[in-house]
Amino acid sequence: QVQLVESGGGLVQPGGSLRLSCAASGSRFSINAMGWYRQAPGKQRELVARITGGGSTNYADSVKGRFTISRDNAKNAVYLQMNSLKAEDTGVYYCNVKIRIIDYWGQGTQVTVSS
Numbered sequence: 001q002v003q004l005v006e007s008g009g010g011l012v013q014p015g016g017s018l019r020l021s022c023a024a025s026g027s028r029f030s031i032n033a034m035g036w037y038r039q040a041p042g043k044q045r046e047l048v049a050r051i052t053g054g055g056s057t058n059y060a061d062s063v064k065g066r067f068t069i070s071r072d073n074a075k076n077a078v079y080l081q082m083n084s085l086k087a088e089d090t091g092v093y094y095c096n097v098k099i100r101i102i103d104y105w106g107q108g109t110q111v112t113v114s115s
Contacts, residue, residue: 002026002104006095009109012085016113020080022095022106027076032098034071034078038111040091048093049080062088085113 008020024031035050049059049069057069068081078095090113095106 002097002099004095004097004104004106006093006106006109009093009111011112011114013115014086014113016085017081017083018085018111019082020093020095020109020111022078022097024076024078024097024104027099029099031073031076032100034069034098035096036069036078036080037094037096038089038091039094039108040088043091045094051078082111085111087113089113 002024003026004022004024006022008018010018012018033050033052036048037045038048039045047060048063049057049067051057051069051071059067066084071078090111092108093111094108097104
């Protein structure tokens with residue numbers, strides 16, 4: 001059974017930085033794409049950043065130049081470095097991995113950007 005464990009959320013002031021981590025375990029198959037989504041109160045879940053098995057990345061326009069996604073295939077882990085955080089980045093961040101054709105989700109980690 002695939003499990004995703006996230007860490008790194010918290011409260012940060014505007015302009016600050018956070019690094020989210022997500023480690024996957026329990027899969028017999030290699031992981032394809034890995035990514036981060038977020039959901040703000042009253043809004044739909046949206047893609048923040050995604051990285052393929054080959055290392056190609058794509059970002060939401062709102063985070064380009066501020067966030068960086070990376071992965072460590074040996075650890076089945078994905079990271080999201082978030083810099084220059086803004087109040088509008090506040091939300092619950094969910095790790096997502098695709099294994100074969102199935103999507104798996106982490107439990108979510110809260111990120112709050114506030115002074």
